[in-house]
Amino acid sequence: MSAHYFDTFTSASQFTGSNEKHISGLSMTSASGWGKDHLLACRVVVRQARYNILPILSPCSESSDTTSPVEIVKFVNGPDHIQHFERSEHSLVRDFGYSISLAQTWAALAAFKGNRDSQRTQQSIDPSNSDDGNRSEDFNADYDSLMDTESDGDDKFGIMRRPAREIRPSRGSEFVHSGEMQVGSSSPQAESSQDASSTAHIDNAEHHLRGTVEDDTLRLLSCIIRHILYFGSPQDWKNMSAVVEFRDLKLQASAHLPSMNKSINAIDDGGLCLRIQDEGFFTLLDDRVAILEAKRNFDSLEQGKPIISDECLAQMTCEALVARSVSSEPRESVIVIHATQNYICFLEFKISDEYIRDLGLESLSSCITVVATPWYDLSSVSNRKQVVLNLCALMRWGGARK
Secondary structure (H helix, E strand, O other), X not given: OOOOHHHHOOOHHHXXXXXXXXXXXXXXXXXXXXXXXXXXXXXXXEEEEEOOOOOOXXXXXXXXXXXXXXXXXXXXXOOOOHHHHHOOHHHHHHOOOOOHHHHHHHHHHXXXXXXXXXXXXXXXXXXXXXOOHHHHHHOHHXXXXXXXXXXXXXXXXXXXOOOOOOOOOOOHHHOOXXXXXXXOOOOOOOEOOOXXXXXXXXXXXXXXXXXXXXXXXXXXXXXXXXXXXXXXOOOXXXXXXXXXXXXXXXXXXXXXXXXXXXXXEEEOOOEEEEEEEEOOEEEEEEEEEEEEEEEOOOOEEEOOEEEOOHHHHHHHHHHHHHHHHHOOOOOOEEXXXXXXXXXXXXXXXXXXXXXXXXXXXXXXXXXXXXXEOOOEEOOOHHHHHHHHHHHHHHHHHHOOEO
């Protein structure tokens, strides 16, 4: 059995004995200070099944979302040529005719694919530039080995994995058009947590080698989501009466627990918001249609598969609790878009009115239920399709309309 909370606590019946905690006995620090005990005290249950599309979004999903308009099809298919990962953002727009948002997307993905930014990557993994020096030390040996060894493996775009110190363009003979790459996508039905992830094996040393700063993950997430919000259904129309937009602003908020006279504090990494048109002007209606949580690296990889750590899950739980408490919308679910480098997943935190009412009381018996998709690799055609399907459904669920 996995030692991680995410794969272990799947039923309310497990909150007994040493797993029975109370929030009154814990330090109510900010979200980044939460851990396993907070998850136990909040009675967080993680469903074992993984769904290609979050069940709450599934009724809003349409299979045609990935087949039109042309800008969405271009995003799904990937760059026209693998060497475009070595180009400047300016060149992608001016010389190769990509739309601005798509050029920004491929330029942002190049931070984790190809060798265009390898010099910066080396600089960013220096312990003095890391927000976690110990983590840098953990992979120094693997990094040195990787720098001295040339890999024969190809990734899904046909990019040869080279030591980061080598900066040379990809050979034309190495190119495989992304539209021809096939990565096994999962079935529409729920799958077990053992085999649901659509990501291929992730090499730990290369994963940390590719790790730059959290802002690079946020930049890629921003570019991809914005592109889909601009062109994806249902927002592929002019003169929308309500639109879902990307929110760069990181919101800080507090949720007060009257029963304990304490507050829970959290700050997200941005999110999606809903604006409605009123007499020709757009005003903010909901600033938390979804919230974002970005990380520089995976804290844990098991047999090449990413695992959400206890600390990361606890942080997202705190952020979801605060978002649920301060939301102006009467929804019982909070959607979190979680990303690490070029990997993304969607999570739903179900938090009932009863739970909010009883949080902090000894009599708390209800739970927070977490439902998640697999991890999606943004360098995979089939995985990008799933990202489009989830985001288009999220727009409809969030209130976008003509």
